[in-house]
Amino acid sequence: MSDLDVLLREERSFPPPESFRRDALVGDDALHREGAADPDAFWARMARELTWIKPFTRTLDWTPPHAQWFADGTLNASVNCLDRHVEGPRRNKAALIFEGEPGDQRTLTYWDLYRKVNQFALVLDRLGVKKGDRVAIYLPMIPEAVIAMLACARVGAIHSVVFGGFSPESLRDRINDSQCKVLITADGSYRRGQVIPLKRNADKALAECPSIEHVVVVQRRAGAPGDAAFTEIKEGRDHWWHRLMREARNADGGFYRAPEEMSAEDLLFVLYTSGTTGKPKGIVHSTGGYLTAAAATTKYVFDLKEEDVYWCTADIGWVTGHSYIVYGPLANGATCVLYEGAPDWPEKDRFWAICERYGVTIFYTAPTAIRAFMKWGPEFPARYDLSRLRLLGSVGEPINPEAWMWYHEHIGHGRCPIVDTWWQTETGAIMITPLPGATATKPGSATVPFPGVSAALLDSAGQEIEVGGGLLALTRPWPSMLRTIWGDDQRFVDTYFSKWPGRPDLYFAGDGAKRDEDGYYWILGRVDDVLNVAGHRIGTMEVESALVDHPAVAEAAVVGKAHELKGQAIAAFVTLRAGHAPSGALRDELRDHVAEKIGPIARPDDILFSADLPKTRSGKIMRRLLRDIAEGRALGDTTTLADPGVVASLKDQYEAQE
């Protein structure tokens, strides 16, 4: 049965529990009605919940596909996340509750965070960072990552966070693409009891990053900071974070760094994501529009209250970490849990231990994690008191109804609404989601657009589909939409706003979806050459380029295959150069090579050596057939192949290997 068929048969529906609805920020359809009546006015009202230096008078300027929101207003994101809280009763409230993988704990109040962000902003000044400069952040999930991001925002620098699991080459390409001036990293990062040598990785990258003038190194590893065998400090270029912070004082001896006054359209950050070509795209986000939507969605999707303890398990290296660990929750003055390590270290109960320890009330994670919890068994969460949990969230990939029900029963104990939130790096904030006190949920459906957001399903000719399957589009601009792709506006136009000729106002999301009779959306997954492996976006082209970079490889084709835990796994078909023979050792070598080039998340599960790849007469590799092979299906139409024999022999080989 196909995914679509499974979803079409899903008929369970869960209205908001009355006990939840009664106290919810939104317990009826008022917000949806407000958004539908006048989306611009709705977003303007959301924007006015922020603290502006100069209030905006214009809401939206829309010259498709370029939008500007609140363009004549000025503000600073760090003021919205910090200053406005320390002026009031939140001054001593916990902002971040941090737990490291080895078990170390640190709590930073809003005042602590405010002080450290100001100090690090002074450090950035001292390193010569100016408004508009780019700063790369390659850090573990530690409070310094949040401090670094907010300090960039304070001085008006554009941060570019690179996931700590990415390889030196991936880091190098991202730094070079946006010409970062400073890199902030750490000596190491804990993962499953091991220390990942982040600074050593960074040094490899930096050998080919001429734009970097300074490197700031957080001491994360236990032990002496001068442990030269592990961390090399290059005099003049590299600086220990704690030393710079100790000296960070302004002329009057205080720590205050006045926030830069930023236009709403000034850039807040660039974040790289995979697309259909080998080169990652630098997705560019604005200050005012981005913050408006990040803050509004955090408040209403998570029904955020003053006393909540909120935990989003994403990494800060992904957009979910940006919007729902840093900007959205902190703009709302929330208490956020930050955890550094793996969910199964030292035991498979770590997440539930953390939920109990800090009294987590709102928990937001990914389906790939939920499927792992399911596989490990309900006895792990059952060891803990999870009675404080009141709301659960899911993001990153389609959640299968079975995983949804398990989450509902074993984590939510039937009491917590689940918000399945669909959105993307490009959308900046949640776009399709239930409002937990107002929307009845259905297992596997992200339900309906957030107020002020307009979605539609279209066929490839641009015809709208009311009920059934189609391509997902967003049909009106929204404040947190990407503004462009760093250095390549044409690619921005071509990728997102050219799917339907003559309609430069329609945003093409790259996802397929279905809509049911109630207008609910069921996201089916990517329709382009982008894989979603355990919630991480990886372009097939990126993996192919990494493979052909190996001296033994002549040609490579990469496809996604369904995987029980990861959603999708990577299957690669490889032809070898003359003089190289297939072997198990070479297979392992190629898998490691990809992990080294891109990062461990891109390591292929399967590699099949083949004398040839199935191609059309015009020379295009037929990935559809490779997917059929990788997933063990009967082969689809092979009549357009130049040599139908190739694919039959591939299928035999693949099956023999399994």
Ligand code: 6R9
């Ligand atoms: C936030 C994030 C975006 C892609 C997106 C889609 C998939 C995200 C989903 C979902 C089904 C959900 N996706 N949330 N699919 N249901 N609730 O993940 O951003 O890393 O850019 O990935 O993830 O395919 O297009 P990003």
